[in-house]
Amino acid sequence: MTSDITRxxxxxxxxxxxxxxxxxxxxxxxxxxxxxxxxxxxxxxxLVKRHRDRMWAVAIRTLGEPEEAADALQEAxxxxxxxxxxxxxxxxxxxxxxxxxxxxxxxxxxxxxxxAADPLPEDEDRAAELAGPAEDDxxxxxxxxxxxxxxxxxxxxxxxxxxxxxxMEGYSIEEAAAILGCAPGTVKSRCARGRAKLLPLLxxxxxxxxxxxxxxxxxxxQTAPTAAATSSGTxxxx
Amino acid sequence: xxxAGLPTSEHLEHLDTDTIADLIENLLPAPxxxxxxxxxxxxxxxxxxxxxxxxxxxxxxxxxxxxxPMPADVAEHLNAVIASESVLRASxxxxxxxxxxxxxxxxxxxxxxxxAAAVVVVAGAGVVGVVLATADHSTDGAAGIGSPTSVPSIxxxxxxxxxxRWLEGAKGPILHGEAAEIDCARQFATTQPDSELQLVxxxxxxxxxxTVIGLPGGSAGDVKVFVVTGCSxxxxxATPFYDTTVTLRNR
Ligand SMILES: [Zn+2]
Numbered sequence: 001m002t003s004d005i006t007r008x009x010x011x012x013x014x015x016x017x018x019x020x021x022x023x024x025x026x027x028x029x030x031x032x033x034x035x036x037x038x039x040x041x042x043x044x045x046x047l048v049k050r051h052r053d054r055m056w057a058v059a060i061r062t063l064g065e066p067e068e069a070a071d072a073l074q075e076a077x078x079x080x081x082x083x084x085x086x087x088x089x090x091x092x093x094x095x096x097x098x099x100x101x102x103x104x105x106x107x108x109x110x111x112x113x114x115x116a117a118d119p120l121p122e123d124e125d126r127a128a129e130l131a132g133p134a135e136d137d138x139x140x141x142x143x144x145x146x147x148x149x150x151x152x153x154x155x156x157x158x159x160x161x162x163x164x165x166x167x168m169e170g171y172s173i174e175e176a177a178a179i180l181g182c183a184p185g186t187v188k189s190r191c192a193r194g195r196a197k198l199l200p201l202l203x204x205x206x207x208x209x210x211x212x213x214x215x216x217x218x219x220x221x222q223t224a225p226t227a228a229a230t231s232s233g234t235x236x237x238x
Numbered sequence: 239x240x241x242a243g244l245p246t247s248e249h250l251e252h253l254d255t256d257t258i259a260d261l262i263e264n265l266l267p268a269p270x271x272x273x274x275x276x277x278x279x280x281x282x283x284x285x286x287x288x289x290x291x292x293x294x295x296x297x298x299x300x301x302x303x304x305x306x307p308m309p310a311d312v313a314e315h316l317n318a319v320i321a322s323e324s325v326l327r328a329s330x331x332x333x334x335x336x337x338x339x340x341x342x343x344x345x346x347x348x349x350x351x352x353x354a355a356a357v358v359v360v361a362g363a364g365v366v367g368v369v370l371a372t373a374d375h376s377t378d379g380a381a382g383i384g385s386p387t388s389v390p391s392i393x394x395x396x397x398x399x400x401x402x403r404w405l406e407g408a409k410g411p412i413l414h415g416e417a418a419e420i421d422c423a424r425q426f427a428t429t430q431p432d433s434e435l436q437l438v439x440x441x442x443x444x445x446x447x448x449t450v451i452g453l454p455g456g457s458a459g460d461v462k463v464f465v466v467t468g469c470s471x472x473x474x475x476a477t478p479f480y481d482t483t484v485t486l487r488n489r
Contacts, residue, residue: 041325041327044323045317045320045321045324048316048317048320049317052308052316053306056308056312057302057304057305061306070312070316073308074315074316074319077316077319077320078319078320078323081320081323081327082323144301145301145306148298148301167298167302168298168301168302185265188264189260189263191263192260192262192263192265193259193260196254196255196256196258196291198298199259199287199291199294200255205297
């Protein structure tokens, strides 16, 4: 090839140069992000890989729909990628990422509300898939996860966002109010009303707590998530 | 719970779940809160609901601490998006640093930006006078777009150089593909500062069926090249996943 090319091409760089992959795996979040800001093309991918399941949980709980959650996460990660230099080193990277994801989800909700209420189609297979690959977690964990996702989908988005932030993600009322752009009292009220709506949908959790769940055949319980709210929750018998 | 049983005394008229949830959050006005608290103490049913609500908050917190595995297809797509974002950043860095590169050849640039920087070298080829080995990617001067409906298979790194060659080899705009695909590109163009289509070319880019769209860039001879998905088959909307700018030497 033309020798010009080799002349123009940048020399191997000392700082952000090749690091063996296990080197990236071992680096902490701050270091990965610092290298990303310095121009390393790979380290952000490692950050994404490390935290995507956590962020997926936040997005799918807040938005309810996998397609929406996937889009929101994509926006969030691109946004984080581009403004990584605005990250303040004294915070935790996960706290920062988490906040970006939450905001991306809320943005989508607001846009969806503006677009009017066109209910998204239900997708049973997809819902089951969301509970995670079968081999990864015990059946009860998957089932419980799906129950919560289904129940959250049935309450209104304002109550759901407040509950996910406060009860599930552990934000304080004040933090949640700042994120949601409303008064702390509003957050409390949305949480209270959201819990009241969730309670009948998830009450079977509490009745099957403490071991009785083992007696119910797995197949019978699989059909239970929403039906259990109206039945006694002890499982169906044919 | 609230089984609307006949009130045998005013104290035994059950509280609804909302009221109990409000009580827990201290949202009730003082007199009402007092009455509600007294009722819960005296009524096993409402006490049970009260406890269940507290338990629910704990259960939600437990559940909130567990991650949910991202479905494989979502993760894969996300990886691809982040990877192209990296390439995009690299090429942008490259554009801005071309001059610096010449003046400051030892400027620090991450090694893996090399490939993307090469794209930019071609974009600026009129100045630098280098023709890259992009001929390897295609068999002839027509650069793999012989007929209006052919779909060349290229990588994102080739998008810039190929688009440049296609456009330099044509007298005017190139609008290839089915009408619906071109319409979709036209729709996409309206979201951009200058919507006059210079190039629409169906292509498989990094394995994804895509549409390469060229629009006038900032200055004369510049063409902003986008690679979008969504224009073939589904009829939109176009979702860009890569873009670059090329400078045509003959315009
Ligand atoms: Zn009562």
